[in-house]
Amino acid sequence: MRNPLSRVELYALSPAEAPTVYILCDFLGGNISCKTFSWLGLTSRRSSEQVAAAPCFLCVYIQTWTTYTVCFMSPDSPAATALRGPAYMFSAPSVSLTEVEQRFLEAAEYGNIPEVRRMLLHVPSLNVNAVDYMGQNALQLAVANEHLEVTELLLGRADLARVGDALLLAISKGYVRITEALLGHPSFRDARRLTASPAQADMLDDFYAYDEDGTRFSHDVTPVILAAHCQEYEIVYTLLSKGARIDPPHDYFCGCDSCNYQQQFDSFSHSRSRINAYRGLASPAYLSLSNEDPVLAALELSNELAMLANIEKEFKNDYCRLSSQCKDYVVGLLDLCRSTEEVEAILSGETDSEDSYDMPGRPSLTRLKLAIKYELKKFVAHPNCQQQLLSIWYENLPGLRQQTTAIKLLVVLAVAIGLPGLAVAYWVAPCSRVGSVMRSPFMKFVAHASSFTIFLGLLILNAADRFAGTTLLPNMTHHQHPEGSPLNPDPLLLYRMTTTPFTWMEILIISWVMGMIWAEVKEIWSQGPGEYLVEPWNFLDFGMLAIFLASFSCRFSALRHADLAQTYVHAHYTTLINITLPPEIEYFTLARIDWLPSDPQLVSEGLYAVAVVLSFSRIAYILPANESFGPLQISLGRTVKDIFKFMVIFILVFLAFMIGMFNLYSYYLGAKQNDAFTTLEESFKTLFWAIFGLSEVRSVVINNGHKFIENIGYVLYGVYNVTMVIVLLNMLIAMINSSFQEIEDDADVEWKFARAKLWFSYFEEGRTLPVPFNLVPSPKSMLGLVTAIKSLLLQFAERHIVEKTETQLNQLGESKNSGYGASTSPTRYQKIMKRLIKRYIIKAQADRESDEITEGELKEIKQDISSLRYELLEEKAQNMETLDGLLRRLGEISTPAQRCEDVQLKY
Known part of the structure; x- marks a missing residue:
């Protein structure tokens, strides 16, 4: 065919x-x-x-x-x-162009190097800045079609305009060689060219295009910002080496003159310029090449972007995406680690000692602490991070990590039983083998968990004498028992003195509470109030301990008043039978049912009950240590948040119907079958229990014939039940189910993050002895106090010496650093980060190359073929001209020779 x-x-x-x-x-x-x-x-x-x-x-x-x-x-x-x-209309030539200019633009666009060179050399009046219908000059057309040779020819002209636009265009397309050629233009000798955006340079010259449509790119985009947006590592490196930087935007609430002017002049452009700047700052290319500590920079930037997402709601999705990009960058670096040293470098950051990563001490994990604070869950849950945390968790316990669960449970049980002995051993010899084992995070966790379990056991045992019911009924006192019974050992003993004093079990509970209060005080002192209030569990601890303290205070107040009354009785009476006591003394002989509602002992018992409930809910804190219960505890916490959100709508609807029903039935007190809705309290009770189906329909019935009011009540009560039970409760169930599904979909990450938070709380130095053994000052604590006082005195003395030395140097006109120059050699951390950054860049470029077999590359090949065609045609034309010249020369030579031959033949 x-x-x-x-x-x-x-x-x-x-x-x-x-x-x-x-x-x-x-x-x-x-x-x-x-x-x-x-x-x-x-x-x-x-x-x-x-x-x-x-x-x-x-x-x-x-x-x-x-x-x-x-x-x-x-x-x-x-x-x-x-x-x-x-x-x-987007490709037609401009009618204002001359034929020469049109040919020149077409030659630049299609890469006709010989034609461009010829016109630049032989057409003196050529306008190299002529633009087509779309406002693009020859340089922009050459750059857009990746004609490097044409671009270099054009850059030789001194009157060339729109070099900035051409640079931005080359950066956007990723043309590295053209970008380097453009940066060699004399106009970039001024450093402001790389730092000023088109909006900042529009009054200087024609470096950028300014027509009715503006430049191709946003006016707030600088070359380095655009290169960062496009993830062009080589171009970003080139620009950074020439001094280009991305200036971080001002704080959102900044009140400087520049921010106020931009906000008033064009608030949308101001917001977009901030987003473009943050897009550049959050770019992996810029983070990798512009920061000495890219991990810290990414962590701080991700948190800043997350806060801006909550402030600028209209751009929330953009800021959340950039924050996730920073988090993914840190995870990518951690994923490239190949040794424990590199993992420790990322988790701990810069250290003071050059050999700190090889020292046997525990790493500081400052970056990990920051990641937990900013909730970088994927980073914390990464296998490399978890493996490092696990090795620290079982520190000083060789072999326990590889043991079975049964062996670990036996260890936990042994620690719980021998906790007093271990505490005494640590108190006596904190630096011994037992002391080092007790300082292990795992042993600290087991000791504290065992101590808290014992505390919960004491709470249960404190109520054990009332499991089967009390001996005395609320309307009975000890005088109603036979003389000499255990309840009435002393005829002058007041009844309140038999119920108010603390039992030995309650004294143990008080010692545990005081130990927990002391531990919380130390935690506030070490972390600071700001860090302490960030953790939600601290609010539960604070509330639980505050309620316990208030309960014991009320109980002590009741005991004091009862003791004063008992002292008065012993001083003035010999028996309490058939005598009349003063009212304030007689009150302490009354049965419980006759006590005042504001009695301190009643208040104490109510607060104690609430504190017990909070104490048992505190068990949820240690559940993340287990893989089975951890996700459930996380889902429970998320459910509580959903309930608080739901409560806003619930309270609004509830208040609306409560006030409405009260206004409807408040005039019918005594004229209804029950007191529902006749008072504000009854209205609250009726509507609240109606949610659970415990209120009756006859609550709206009126005894007399006011059917209109009764019908209104039926309608409102029915609408309330439909709204609350069918709509809002089902909405709450759907919210809870959605939250649980989110946790379930990413259960492994959520659980490992929660477990890491739990583990990290035991990595800190101190808090070795559990409650209540921490109340006894240990020799180590006393030594630490003496050392702290000594260090403070030394710091004060050194500060005084430094200030004196600086004063002397200033008087001599010398620099304070003249004696010893700062070391310019990179630290070990910087070497490790440089190694990781190189791996990250190589991986990013390899991934990009494998994904970029697109139409753009086919177009690039087509443009190269077109340029090659013009070069071959030019070479062919030159060869043809050379051949024509040789033929003419040959003809000139052959003509005299032919004449001579003709003459010879003639003669």
């Missing part, structure tokens, strides 16, 4: 002779049969490159299977106009 393109005929037809069916295509050569080109102003003997450069459209009319008629038409012909379509 023959090639369908085996024959191509070229015709130059007038617009009237043009065929009716055309297919727009590119002309790249072929078997050309030249007929006539008079309409184009060409001759049939002209070269094929002249045909290719003719200012016309190339169209193909399908004539037969093997023959194609190729026709050149005028751009203004009706057939060509019909072909343009609605997008022609």
Whole structure:
């Protein structure tokens, strides 16, 4: 079968002779049969490159299977106009261009290097800044089509404009060599060219394009910001090496003159400029190449962006996406670690000692602490991080990590039983083998958990004497029992003195509470109030301990008043039978049912009950240590948050119906079958229990014949039940189910993050002895106090010496650092980070190269072929001219020789 393109005929037809069916295509050569080109102003003997450069459209009319008629038409012909379509306005040439300028722009666009060179050299009046219909000059067209040689030729002109636009265009397309060529232009010798955005440079010169449509890029985008947006590592590195930087935006609540002016002039542009700047700062390329500590920079930036997402709600999705990008960057670095040293470097950050990563001491984990604070869950739950945490968790306990769960449970039980002995051993010898084992995070956790379990056991045992009921009824006192019974050992003993004093079990509970209060005080002192209030569990601890303290205070107050009354009785009476006591003394002989509602002992018992409930809910704190209960505890915490959100709508609806029903029935007190809705209290009770189906329908019935009020009550009560029970409660269930599903979908990450938070609380130095053994000052604590006082005195003395030395140096006019120069050699942490950054960049570039087999690369290949065609045509033309010259020279030489030969033959 023959090639369908085996024959191509070229015709130059007038617009009237043009065929009716055309297919727009590119002309790249072929078997050309030249007929006539008079309409184009060409001759049939002209070269094929002249045909290719003719200012016309190339169209193909399908004539037969093997023959194609190729026709050149005028751009203004009706057939060509019909072909343009609605997008022609974006590609049509400008009517203000001369023919020379049009040819120049086309040559720059298609990479015709010989034509561009010829016109630059031989057309003195050529306007190199002429623009087409879209406002692009020759430099922009050359850069857009990646013609490096054309770009270099154009950069040789001193009057070249819009170099900044060309640079931004090259950066956006990722043309590294063209970008380097543009940066070599003399205009970039001024450092402001790389730091100023188009909006900041519009009053200087024509470095950027400024027409009615503005420049192609946003006016607030600088070259380095654009390179960071495009993830061009090489270009970002080149720009940074030339001094380009991205200035962080001002604080959102900044009140400086610049921010106020931009906010008032164009608030939208101001917000967009902030987002563009943050997009550049959050770029992995910029984070990797511009920061000495990219991990810290990414962590801080992710937190800042998360806060801005809550402030600027209209751009919340943008800021959340950038915050996630920073988090993913840190996770990517952690994923590239190949040794424990590198993991410790990321988790701990810069250290004071050069060999700190090789020292046997526990790493500081400052970056990990920051990640937990900013809730970088994927970073904390990463296997490399978890493995490092696990090794620290079982510190000083070799072999326990590999033991079975049964062995670990036996260890926990042994620690719980021998906790007093271990505490005494640590108190006596904190630096011994037992002391080092007790300082292990795992042992600290077991000791504290065992201590708290014992505390809960004491709370249970404190109520054990009332499990089967009390001996005395609420309306009985000990005087109603026989003389000499255990309840009445002393005839002068007041009844309150039998119920108010603390039992030995309650004294133990008080000691545990005081130990927990002391532990919380130490935690506040070490962390600071700000850090302490960030953790939600601390609110539970604070509330529980405060309620316990208030309960014991009320109980002590009741005991004091009862003791004063008992002292008065012992001083003035010999018996309490058939005597009249003063009212304030007689009150302490009354049965419980006759006590005042505000009695301190009643208040103490109520507060104690609440504190017990909070104490048992505190068990949830240690549940994340277990893989089975951890996700459940996380879901429970998320459910509590959903309930608090739901309570806002619930309270609004509840208040609306409570006030409405009260206003409707408040006039019918005593005229209803019950007291529902007749008072504000009854209205609250009725509506609240109606949620659980415990209120009656007859609550709205009125005894007399006011049917209109009764019907209104039925309607409101029915609407309330539908709204609260069917709508709002089901909405709450849906919210809880959604939250649980979110946790379930990412249960492993959520659990490991929660477990890491629990573990990290035991990594801190101190808090080794559990409650209540921490109340006894240990020799180690006393030594630490003496050391702290000594260090404070030494710091004060050194500060005084430094200030004196600085004063002397200032008087001598010397620098305070003249004696010892700062070391310029990179630290070990910097070496490790540099190694990790190199791996990250190589991986990012490899991933990008594997994903970029796109239409852009095909277009690039096409442009290279087009440029090669023009070069080959130029070389061919030169060779043809050389050949013509040789032929003429040969002809000149051969003519005299022929004449001589003719003369010889003649004679």
